[in-house]
Amino acid sequence: MSSPEIGQNQEESEEKLKAKLGEIKLKAKEEEVKKQAASLGLPYVNLIGLPISTEAIGIIPETQARQLGVICFFNAGLEVKIGAINPARPELKELFFQIEERTHRKASLYMISAESFTRAVALYAALPKIKPIVKGVEIAEAEIKKYEATIGNFKDLDANIQKATTTDILNMAVAAALKALASDLHIEAEEAKVKFRFRLDGVLYDVAALDKEKRNELISRIKLISGLKINVADKPQDGRFTIFLTGDRVEVRVSTIPTAFGESVVMRFLRSATQGVRLEDLGIRGKAFEELLRQIERPNGMVITTGPTGSGKTTTMYAVISRLISPEIKIVTLEDPVEYRISGVAQSQVDISHDYTFAKGLRSILRQDPNVILVGEIRDLETADIAIQAALTGHLVLSTIHTNDAAGAIPRFLALGVKPFLLAPALNTIIAQRLVRKICQDCKIADALDETTLTRVKEILKNIPGKSGVKADLQNLKFWKSPGCDACNKLGYKGRIGIYEVLIMNKDIEKEILSGAISEYRMRELASDAGMITMTQDGLLKALDGITDVAEIFRVAE
DSSP states (O other): OOHHHHHHHHHHHHHHHHHHHHHHHHHHHHHHHHHHHHHHTOOBOOOTTOOOOHHHHTTSOHHHHHHHTEEEEEEETTEEEEEESOTTOTHHHHHHHHHHHHHOSEEEEEEOOHHHHHHHHGGGGGSOOOOOOOOEEEOOHHHHHHHHHHOSSHHHHHHHHHTSOHHHHHHHHHHHHHHTTOSEEEEEEOSSEEEEEEEETTEEEEEEEEEGGGHHHHHHHHHHHHTOOTTOOSSOEEEEEEEEETTEEEEEEEEEEEETTEEEEEEEEEEGGGGGOOGGGSSOOHHHHHHHHHHHTSSSEEEEEEOSTTSSHHHHHHHHHHHHOOTTSOEEEEESSOOSOOTTOEEEEOBGGGTBOHHHHHHHHHTTOOSEEEESOOOSHHHHHHHHHHHHTTOEEEEEEOOSSSTTHHHHHHHHTOOHHHHHHHEEEEEEEEEEEEEOTTSOEEEOOOHHHHHHHHHHHHTSOGGGTOOOOTTSOOEEEOOOOGGGTTSSEEEEEEEEEEEEOOHHHHHHHHHSOOOHHHHHHHHHHTTOOOHHHHHHHHHHTTSSOHHHHHHHHO
16 A cells, blocks of 8 residues: 555544544533533423424524524424523523414423534525515605795695696605694595695694596505505505604504595604603693602502593603613513504514404513513403503503593493402502693784683682692783794694693592492592692693693693
């Protein structure tokens, strides 16, 4: 045998020896991990050489898998199996909750070695790369400025729309709506025209009209960017798109319904900046604000917000949550739908089509070991019972219920079938609210009330409870109004603010609840004795401060 052949055989032998030693070391490491798993009471699996389907590996995004050291290696039937290098990581509890809610399957945890994970995570390279479809229309800041220069008021918008292309009509209307801070844009089909309307501060205004010949093109354009079926005009449809602005983004929810003269479209603008409203800026003042702060800082109990649809309940709840966000506490929400994303909060959305209701979702949330829970709305006895039990077992529960005022919330709970002896100790506070328009500060002038209205105002302010710490000078009442100017589009109003009544639980109210024979009238009486200012009184005090006017308070609260 020649020298080269001998050298080659020696190299092959060394390679085989190294491979053999590598296998021995690998087996030893796997045995060590297997023993660790047994000591933790967890099953162990060796993923080396184990076939893993793309359906399984794709359950967890690659970035999240690498960050947490986890891999999904089985996904079939009613079970999902997940391997983890470090099963004790606290983030895995949230991951399992998300996977179970998304797949509606039971997730099982297995311990794996680092080598198993390295081999398995390489399978992500074989997954097909699907480019996400982004439905959205981009309106650049420069384009907004261009429209602002040509659209000074609603008349200018109407004039410009008549001579614009279909794409420009939509962009122009959206830009004008954003400039006016409209919450909704309504495009309504009529017999001879298409009407554009803005909802400003809760009130609808006609802003422009378009010839009916352009209606179909406009509706098709809206459907195209909203992901709706263009050829379906006889059924309601729901879609959405995003407007990307410099430093901000606006989510637009689109709803279409068939009407007698064509389709009607409503676009709702959800601005990301809205969620940043601070609790201090909502309009709750004085003793009521101080008491509310004490109640939301308690570790357990219920804080209930009440009012009709569109009264700002969600904004109030988000403001409370924003104040509570901290690395030391876990906050989970259950909403229908999730309107705004809040950093640092686990937000879950109700899905009735998959039997994910408020009641079932709330049960799942309690397994997440939260400190604070937000339940979008209490609609039935089952949800109310679970929320109350959570409040009694060490959780702070925030929720809403539909009643006209704070006093009506407790009789509403009892009407649902809640047991009085559970409700009384669970409740911390009840907030009732409405949104009123603020008068334009650029054209504000003194308002001379007629004698009848003035007498009515004095009677309401005279009854402000002494314990509230607030007193109005009935001899020197001065109110304001705004006739309208260019700054407010001749409307006289610009922006909205809340008017509130904050009912804080006390021993007298708890005793009345336990009696089981409570009425709204009696609740108002006890709340007033404790110093609660009513929404109307709070509104009139804001009118005295020149924030709103008396007519607006009586329109909304009386």
